[in-house]
Amino acid sequence: MNRRKLFAAVIGVLLGKVIAAPVFAQTMDADSQATFDTVMEFMGAMGSGDMDKMSSLMADDMVWHNEGDAAMPWIGPWEGKEAIFKFLPIFGENYKTTKWDTEDAFASGDTFAAFGAMNGITTKSGQEIGDFTFALRAKVEDGEIVLWNWFEDSYAVSNAFHGRGADDKATVQAFYDYLSNPGSASHAQAFRDATASGWESVGNYAGKNKTIDGFVGQVGGFAKLIPDLTWAVQDMHQDGNTVVVRSRATGTPVAPFFGVDGEGRSFDILTIDIHELEGGKIARSYHVEDWAGALQQLSGR
DSSP states (O other): HHHHHHHHHHHHHHHHHHSSSSOOOOOOOOOHHHHHHHHHHHHHHHHTTTTHHHTTTTTEEEEEEEEEEETTTTOOOOHHHHHHHHHHHHHHHHEEEEEEEEEEEETTTTTEEEEEEEEEEEETTEOOOSSEEEEEEEEEEEEEEEEEEEOOHHHHHHHHHOSSSSSHHHHHHEEEHHHSSTTOOHHHHHHHHEEEEEEEEEEESSSOBOOHHHHHHHHHHHHHHHHTTTEEEEEEEETTEEEEEEEEEOOOOOOOOOTOOOOTTOEEEEEEEEEEEEETEEEEEEEEOHHOOOOOOOTTO
């Protein structure tokens, strides 16, 4: 497929729905109407992949500026026709549009504005963004577009591009669901599914970190020693690929625990965990538990 056909295929998918979207009626003066018509004609050319028409509507020094996470390859600014034509296929390679609805569009003088809702999938992670809003500001001078300024929910798009999002908390929750059901084979499998193959449990700096199999074995021991173990999440915060959890562990050992015979007593302790995620799975978990407090409670002190 030659560059023109590739461009047409990519841009047709990206902007076809924009061209078909309803435009609200508006009474405009002659200058505003000319601006409106120029931008809509430009969108139509993009939708059909007509680069010659697009080029005729672009100022030589046109600026295309996409706002957002600079780590994403389609974030601008892009200055001049040549740079813009090189950029557009990059966007198509990294982003698959599944929804693009323009809900309103109007012009005033040399400025055009449009607003609507989108959804899509970022090819880097394969993760769906979810519905988000967008806005477009364009400027026209002497019948040519000089500015194309695109705004989107950059937080949602960035999260999807890097493979993080609301699902991360559900992934981390599987860790605590397993701790609260230590004898459950289905919860153990859900935990394995939520973790990367090289996952490590880091509880100190001795360098002897537990692997997935070692951790599953330890939790299996908890099922026999503390059959009523509950590990309840009290608070969960995500910052990028890091999820911090404050939780509350309670239980009643049926045999000596760390050498202490609780004689039927229970413990109720605070725990703090820091989970690092990679590609939507937990790669490692740093954890601190107040086991000293648990032993004091079990000994009746």
